[in-house]
Amino acid sequence: MAVDYSALKKGGFMRQKQKDVFSMRLKVVGGNITAGQLETISNISRKYGGGHVHLTSRQGVEIPFIKLADIDAVKAELEAGGAAVGVCGPRVRTVTACQGAEICPSGCIDTYPLAAAISERYFGKELPHKFKFGITGCRNNCLKAEENDLGVKGGLTVEWKKDNCILCGVCVKVCRESALSIADELINLDESTCNFCGRCVKSCPTDAWRGEPGYILSCGGTFGNQIAYGLEVLPIIRGGDSFFRAADAAIDFFAKYAKPGERFRPAIDRAGWDVFRNAMEEALDA
Amino acid sequence: MPDYGIDAAVDITSVVCPVTFVKTKVAIEELDDGQILLVRMNDGEPIQNVPRSLKDEGHEILKLIDNKDGTYNLIVRKRESGG
Numbered sequence: 001m002a003v004d005y006s007a008l009k010k011g012g013f014m015r016q017k018q019k020d021v022f023s024m025r026l027k028v029v030g031g032n033i034t035a036g037q038l039e040t041i042s043n044i045s046r047k048y049g050g051g052h053v054h055l056t057s058r059q060g061v062e063i064p065f066i067k068l069a070d071i072d073a074v075k076a077e078l079e080a081g082g083a084a085v086g087v088c089g090p091r092v093r094t095v096t097a098c099q100g101a102e103i104c105p106s107g108c109i110d111t112y113p114l115a116a117a118i119s120e121r122y123f124g125k126e127l128p129h130k131f132k133f134g135i136t137g138c139r140n141n142c143l144k145a146e147e148n149d150l151g152v153k154g155g156l157t158v159e160w161k162k163d164n165c166i167l168c169g170v171c172v173k174v175c176r177e178s179a180l181s182i183a184d185e186l187i188n189l190d191e192s193t194c195n196f197c198g199r200c201v202k203s204c205p206t207d208a209w210r211g212e213p214g215y216i217l218s219c220g221g222t223f224g225n226q227i228a229y230g231l232e233v234l235p236i237i238r239g240g241d242s243f244f245r246a247a248d249a250a251i252d253f254f255a256k257y258a259k260p261g262e263r264f265r266p267a268i269d270r271a272g273w274d275v276f277r278n279a280m281e282e283a284l285d286a
Numbered sequence: 287m288p289d290y291g292i293d294a295a296v297d298i299t300s301v302v303c304p305v306t307f308v309k310t311k312v313a314i315e316e317l318d319d320g321q322i323l324l325v326r327m328n329d330g331e332p333i334q335n336v337p338r339s340l341k342d343e344g345h346e347i348l349k350l351i352d353n354k355d356g357t358y359n360l361i362v363r364k365r366e367s368g369g
Contacts, residue, residue: 168350173358174334205337205347 003068012085013071016064023054023064024074025086027123030097030115030135031059033083040081048074058132059096060086090261092122092131092251100137100154101213107137108198109154109213117240122251128258128267131251132221139197146229149264150250151218152243155196155236156211160187165208171200196236214238219250219276220265228265233277234284242284249283290348290361293321298336299328299357306332307339314345317364322348325360333358 005015012025026041033041041061045053048070049063056062066074075085086094095118098104100111118133125131135152136143145151165187172180172187179193180200187208201211214236221230237243250264253276258267268276296313298306306327314323327336337347337360344365351359 166347166349168337168347168360169352170333170337170347170350173329173350173352199334203334203338205341 006089008071009088010091012087013066014062014088018065020068021064022066022068022071023062024049024066024071025056025088026061026063026078027084027086027094028060029095029119029123030112031099032097032112033061037081037083040078040083043081044074044077047077056094058094058134060094087124090127090129092125092127092133095119095123095133095135096143096148097135098137098143100135104137106140106202107154108139108156108196108211109135109137109152109215111135111137111143111154114152114240114243117244118247121244122247125251127251127254128260129263131254131264133247139195145216146218146221147223148218148221148230149254150247151221151230153216153218155214155216156198156201157196157214157236157238158189158194158198158200159210159212160189161208161210162186163208164206166206168205170203170205171209174199174203212238215243217246217250219280220268222263222265224263226263226265231273233273233280237284245283245286246280249280253279290322290324292324292361293317295324295326297326298332299326303331303335306336310336310340311343314340314362314364319364319366321364323362323364325362326353327358327360329356329358336360337362 013022016023045051045063048066050065052064054062054064095115097111097115101107102110115135132148133150134143134145134148136145137154145153172182177193177195179190181188198211201209216236217234218230218232222228254264257271294317298309301309310325340362341347346363348361348363
């Protein structure tokens with residue numbers, strides 16, 4: 001019987017160099033797995049994968065050396081152990097994320113719930129080529145948002161609270177964009193210079209800065225054969241509703257304009273960044 | 287130097303995070319409630335974190351003074367523990 005390698009790849013089993021053995025990709029969301037899932041991975045690796053486990057460059061876990069004949073059994077044991085297989089090929093891939101505001105002192109947004117919501121909505125969705133989401137909680141960009149087809153970076157839109165301020169000057173000092181200045185017992189914020197990093201909010205010893213979380217999107221990043229940073233086409237956006245309108249628009253644009261086998265970046269380049277920007281803006285205004 | 291009665295001073299310019307805050311904490315623990323500590327720190331990471339950490343421990347930040355030599359003096363009042 002002929003082996004349908006394409007179907008196997010779609011279901012997370014990538015053909016190895018060695019005959020009829022596969023590297024099995026697991027579903028991981030936002031780089032989080034539980035201790036229980038790790039046990040399952042460990043057990044399956046020992047039983048079916050010769051004890052090998054590979055950590056991928058995008059927070060994925062793969063168990064190589066799975067034999068063709070064992071695939072059904074492996075899938076069943078994975079499922080019973082609370083884990084699931086991932087995907088490969090032309091579709092929405094693993095959604096990656098840093099630990100975000102829940103855990104990291106630098107985080108401006110809660111990355112994991114967003115990663116889970118993105119994964120829930122798009123994971124495995126069929127597209128002209130692969131499509132990667134990555135979410136980083138702040139300007140430090142540990143997760144390297146701009147490498148992704150759609151990158152999300154957390155930021156804070158900040159507001160000064162005069163009544164709490166003792167004019168200590170810490171915020172002026174920590175602002176790396178020189179967006180803040182003190183004069184006449186007032187702190188002046190140059191909104192055109194602020195990059196939403198939130199360092200004023202994080203460092204203020206008297207809670208005199210309030211920060212409203214938002215998402216800075218970068219589009220068309222690709223770090224394979226072609227290397228290009230994702231670009232921002234929208235101002236910082238707030239709330240899951242706006243985010244998903246923008247994300248839907250980006251994916252619809254990709255589906256509409258890309259040729260089969262063409263990544264998001266060249267598709268935007270070909271269709272025109274103005275056309276793309278308009279599509280994104282219209283989606284947000286809708 | 288402004289009009290603060292400084293009760294003690296600590297210099298954390300020769301250490302790095304997290305020892306910066308540890309040294310500061312030890313210095314402030316030696317004070318009585320309401321007394322005032324001067325902390326001399328480097329530009330950069332200490333400025334971003336030490337004032338906020340002191341605030342999170344309940345102390346009151348009074349002033350940050352630029353010494354114009356790459357260091358800063360932070361003036362902090364030890365919290366009243368209320369008993």
